[in-house]
Amino acid sequence: MSEMSEPGTREATGTSPAVPERQYVDLDLPEQGRMLTTVGGDFDDVLGETDFTDSEQLILNMGPQHPSTHGVLRLILEVEGETVIGARAVIGYLHTGIEKSCESRTWTQAVQFLTRADYLSPSFNEAAYCLAVEKLLGIEVPRRAQVMRVLLMEITRITSHLVAIATGGMETGALTGMTMGFRDREEGLHLMELITGLRMNQGFIRPGGVAQDMPDGWQDRLDYFCALMDKRLPEYDELLTGQPIWKARLKDVGVLPLQGCLQLGVTGPPLRSAGLAWDLRKTMPYSGYEEYDFDVPTTSGADSYDRYLLRVAEMHESLKIIRQCRQKLAEPGPVMVQDRKIGWPAQLSLGADGTGNSLAHIRHIMGESMESLIHHFKLVTEGFPVPAGQAYASVEGPRGELGAHVVSNGGTKPWRVHLRDPGFVNLQAISAMCEGGMVSDVVVAVASLDPVLGGVDR
Amino acid sequence: MTSADDSVKKVAPDIARQQEAAHSTGLAPDVRSGVVPPTTSERHGMFYARDSGDTSGYGGLVRPPHVPQASERPYGGYFDDVADALADAMAERQIPETAIEQITVAHGEMTVYVARAHLVELLQTLRDDAALRFELASSVSGVDYGEDVPRRLHVVYELLSMTYRRRVRLEVAVDAGDATVPSAVSVYPTADWHEREVWDMFGIAFAGHPGLTRILMPDDWVGHPQRKDYPLGGIPVEYKGHEIAPPDQRRAYT
């Protein structure tokens, strides 16, 4: 085993850690038989010395640091030759204690933690949590806030699918797919930065509505984005869809038929690729989705290629929804619930120095209205209380059903927040998808499930 | 339960609203309630003030424990159909009526509190019966309701019926000293990792689980982090000359 290198010491040869001579352990175990464990060195030397030619079975560790495991995912593969006969996923390398941290913050502050769980779909984490809190509060979010939520969620869906395709391409070697995907993602992030102020982890969707109204000039920016995406999204079809190597890598890889999906609780693109048109936006709509006109792409091949096609098709559908949001946002309205005991003052705007509250707002709360001052103070320091009870709300995230189970004890801080992350549930299917395939198919299968380890581990 | 000195009891508007919400779903609790444990303990005062020196009057505030109330029939919406179908299916499969401790309908959702002995049978019923068909277990999670509450550890099963587009929640409550629940993996294989996470975070053991090990924390971690008696574990932070305590040790005003 390699030892920790002491800072400041150097070998005469110049390499840092002291390399032990023997790099393997040869054991004869009662149940498994003879087992050779090695952490380095040359296989020819090891095999030559030990005369270990019994079988071709290896236990490989695709460790948490790996360019192709989509994050800090550890896969332990039992490999016979090139065939995978056993695959196990080890997670927890990104466990952040988000759910417990939420318990010591107010209901609005908890949004900032939850948004970082599944960091490629921040708006969805926030939306699921806020829908659950609003269920407990028993309030109705204003219409404009709902449309803004849908707008943010669909832009986030496009950026998330772009990362899925880009990193999937990178992991299989299609590096142009990666550069294209990130180039187009920048456009989506630029738009979200205009609306919310941040590229990622916005924290914009809050219980009661959204944080601020749309900024000036948003119409032109949104039109520009839609026109650009109209030009750019077909390029993925041109680059990848018909490409023979891409098809050969992805077709019939990572197959998970419908029974497997339902038993393992898999939702999202893997379920829709197996033939079931289950999309919570259509089947159990929330946040005004019943008013939008869009399709749910479904295929029946249940393999990685179908999931890729589905993701591209879903991006087109999201663009349709964004255009409809553009129409609906023409009517003005409040963006935060009007109940002063709950609604965070949403008329904050930039001051002359580019930060903070506008002078108009400060003049109002300091000079004109005592109630506003008190409400603002209490909401910022203490937060609003939520009636005791529990609620579960779910949204259709880019990876599947993203749900939030929220428990309140009547106080101003969440008692328990649990995030049902689609990546966590979908990743259980990795054993079923990979066993029997080749090692290179493991990478493609994981990429087609598209887990985000932040959401998996929370 | 109620305070002796009613004269100084002041109920803040938000607490009144909470109490109203808790009682609005049922007028008289039915014979089976009282079996469902409370979710909070009785709380006295605010601002941690107890004796003289507190001139706010909030020191005399008493909030009774919140117990989920059994709901009165008709529940409204699809909940009646589900309750009837469940009763029929239970009669068919000879599951005793005492398997269900209580049914609460609140905030547009239905929660069925079950006894753990019949949990797997009930899950099987909910999945297989033609009128119920809850094919997907969305989530299996744990909740810890605090050290001074009896049967503090709850396991919550969120079930989704794709056929009927409905949701229902099952809840099982256990004591911390006897934290064992039958595993749902035989009925819903998706519960595998969920139950490992509940074991890891809350210490509830699932009997019959194929491999109950820690999943999020390192394998040799001691303690169950999301229990309420486990500290958040932060360190004090020094910022601009002041030392700020970790979030769970700062002053709280509720």
Added chain:
Amino acid sequence: MGLEEKIPGGFLLTTVEKMVNWTRKASLWPATFGLACCAIEMMSFGAPRFDSGRFGMEVFRASPRQADLMIVAGRVSQKMAPVLRQIYDQMPEPKWVLSMGVCASSGGMFNNYAIVQGVDHVVPVDMYLPGCPPRPEMLLDAVLKLHAKIMDDPLGPKRAAEMAGHRTELIPSSVRYSGGRRTMPVGRPEANLG
């Protein structure tokens, strides 16, 4: 590199030093250690818009044996800390560590049981970059400041003794490469950066 030990000290070394440091900083190959949200911004940094390739950094080496710079991008959990240390140990000298984001620098907003409060508890850090997540331009600025530090690295123990106490002047890239023009602070409405 054994260069430092083999060449005797003297004034000749100052030019050799600058040349060696220049070769090291001009193609600083990062090791992929993207963990969480900051990893996505790091990937954006390698993507066409912000283009790390113009600094010789587009090859994110998967194997730490071939990498110079470990950008710890994201929150390091208790389970991940030993892995982080092992990857650091597997990198050959010379190596640098850039902790990207507040979670890597100090634990960030996650002041709890699960996150290591600062990656410098595990590995020695050369550059800290706050942000949640830092924009790719901020990462670029941190990399350029690290380049400035690398240019000032001493070549061998004698030079290190001569240069003891020297601090590299870290000038922000927006100032250094502005050609003397005074730039407006970000955020003012007139400086519409489009």
